[in-house]
Amino acid sequence: MSSGLLLYTSPTPNGHKVSVFLEELKAAYGTQYDVEKIDISKNTQKEPWFIKLNPNGRIPVLVDRNRNNFNVFESAAILLYLQQHYDKENKFAFDRDADPDNYSEMLQWIFFAHGGVGPMQGQAHHFHRYAPEDIPYGKKRYTDETKRLYGVLEIRLQDRDYLAGPGRGVYSLADLNVVPWIRYHKNATIETLDEWPRLKDWFTRVVGRPQFQAGINVP
Template sequence: MSLATASTRKPVQLYTAGTPNGHKASIFLEELKTTYGLEYDVHPVDISKNVQKEPWFIKLNPNGRIPVLVDTNRDSFTVFETAAILLYLEQHYDTQTKFGFDPSTEPNDYSELLQWIFFTHGGIGPMQGQANHFNRFAPENIPYAQKRYTDETKRLFGVLDIRLTDRDWLAGPNRGKYTIADINAWPWVSRHAFTGIETLDEWPNVKAWVERCFERPAVRTGDQVP
């Protein structure tokens, strides 16, 4: 574990690993850094050695999962769960609402934002994660589980494809606006090949959206953290 000293630490401390969930947080932090100059420190967590289960980490997140964010600007307030981290950062640091919507003046757009965040948080992430597990890491070959979770991941990609018909982004009016809803979904969908879904040709709108997100420098940089 690397810890910045009190005199050198940056406003936000991110404890993370190079996974889709970890990259959600680092991509948004890179967007905020580019847009507002928000600085953050990265503390790599070696999940292959179960560092996230050690007592010091459990104090940050009792669930023992990455990423975790500690906000030294706000009395070291701690946030875990990726959707909660994105919403927290948008609330406190996206002062011009460039990556979200104002719930008071744009209530419908804000509701759409939440819907697509929760769609990924409760659907794509868990299902694609299970597909990854049974396709790559399970100690025994279980064809039923492999097919079930891979097929469900494909179905969810189909839902995204419907949503992205005649749209550039998941939430917002007209063709939409790039928001934390896109940031929340992209790290999973972009790793389709790791899941065993070789191409996105079956979902052309999703394929174009993945490429569109990757054109953003902050996405490319955040995707390499830690």
């Protein structure tokens, strides 16, 4: 029997964001989901049937069969959608009405990653691994910017365990939205995280969660 949620995805940082969160929801609430792997090496995500789901032709895409097959694209938007509809106890976020400041703080770090770490590190990956010609400027530009953004996270994590929330912070979407990108730091020729010890501790803490490990093995 199929579940209400269907995830179209591929083993990329953006795909792993969503599969990790779905594994968190499964552990917390018993939320079930189905997965269809998209072979991006064959440009399956550019086929007409997929473009109907996401005109941008990118994974991941979530189809919620519990809600009239409503579909959501963009990884951070999918996280926020799932939290709104399936995290009723706010185990992975903050109540936007009762706790608006911490909710806003979480959003700030989600958008920091979505507009910064992901695009910049993604470009670093491209110039180092996939560009058809060697372009030293592109390599340096995007690797340096990725390192700068890691430095921002290092500053934030001073005396904190997680990016958002009171005190030392609370594990939330803010964390799981960016850690899947940092997991691929070597693709940007950042061989270790030793330059950022607080970030490294936080990274180790998040990836050590059983749900994280389950999520990065989907599909």
